[in-house]
Amino acid sequence: xxxxxxxxxxxxxxxxxxxxxxxxxxxxxxxxxxxxxxxxxxxxxxxxxxxxxxxxxxxxxxxxxxxxxxxxxxxxxxxxxxxxxxxxxxxxxxxxxxxxxxxxxxxxxxxxxxxxxxxxxxxxxxxxxxxxxxxxxxxxxxxxxxxxxxxxxxxxxxxxxxxxxxxxxxxxxxxxxxxxxxxxxxxxxxxxxxxxxxxxxxxxxxxxxxxxxxxxxxxxxxxxxxxxxxxxxxxxxxxxxxxxxxxxxxxxxxxxxxxxxxxxx
Numbered sequence: 001x002x003x004x005x006x007x008x009x010x011x012x013x014x015x016x017x018x019x020x021x022x023x024x025x026x027x028x029x030x031x032x033x034x035x036x037x038x039x040x041x042x043x044x045x046x047x048x049x050x051x052x053x054x055x056x057x058x059x060x061x062x063x064x065x066x067x068x069x070x071x072x073x074x075x076x077x078x079x080x081x082x083x084x085x086x087x088x089x090x091x092x093x094x095x096x097x098x099x100x101x102x103x104x105x106x107x108x109x110x111x112x113x114x115x116x117x118x119x120x121x122x123x124x125x126x127x128x129x130x131x132x133x134x135x136x137x138x139x140x141x142x143x144x145x146x147x148x149x150x151x152x153x154x155x156x157x158x159x160x161x162x163x164x165x166x167x168x169x170x171x172x173x174x175x176x177x178x179x180x181x182x183x184x185x186x187x188x189x190x191x192x193x194x195x196x197x198x199x200x201x202x203x204x205x206x207x208x209x210x211x212x213x214x215x216x217x218x219x220x221x222x223x224x225x226x227x228x229x230x231x232x233x234x235x236x237x238x239x240x241x242x243x244x245x246x247x248x249x250x251x252x253x254x255x256x257x258x259x260x261x262x263x264x265x
Contacts, residue, residue, distance in 0.1 A: 122146040140222035
């Protein structure tokens with residue numbers, strides 16, 4: 001390990017100690033003061049601070065200083081680019097849900113195309129708010145073929161896993177999905193449910209999921225607070241020579257094992 005890396009590790013440990021000893025919103029010493037205390041250069045310290053800001057540990061306010069923030073919830077996903085049914089671990093914290101609305105609607109052209117059904121096919125639309133340790137993290141709208149979930153227990157969607165319910169009660173086993181992730185601005189309704197300002201940056205996920213028979217059974221759109229949620233993906237990319245390359249990509253998403261897609265779905 002180089003001297004520069006050792007200094008950065010030491011600075012990070014020191015800063016995290018300061019953060020853990022303070023409440024959210026409390027100030028920490030200035031970069032100039034910390035640089036002097038730790039005996040490291042300002043650029044080295046700033047690199048560590050920038051990492052902690054990215055992860056949500058710190059918040060920098062221009063002209064005011066640095067303050068303790070709320071660390072982002074990290075969902076770690078490990079799997080190969082061609083794996084099917086990969087199990088993803090549940091992100092830290094206690095996940096709960098609140099069903100906002102549910103209604104059976106006829107699929108239109110767009111929804112029918114996503115679910116691979118004809119227009120007019122009955123689709124159950126469920127909107128719910130997701131929380132981690134009581135804090136609103138996401139709002140999602142699930143579309144599932146109504147014929148697959150007769151008499152669905154909405155209470156189970158608030159206290160447990162959507163995918164677990166599909167497996168245990170209906171024999172629908174989610175195996176793989178296609179997802180699109182993008183940045184967006186929170187609408188007025190989304191902002192109110194997430195506890196952020198209208199127009200605040202959010203992470204949007206749209207997913208189409210298939211079951212063990214290759215049948216498309218779900219289309220979901222989920223909106224996450226970008227200041228509180230991050231996903232780290234570790235990919236093992238096989239090369240022609242049999243070697244592998246490890247890659248790490250950050251994006252917004254949930255699906256699988258813990259039921260990520262709806263966060264444990």
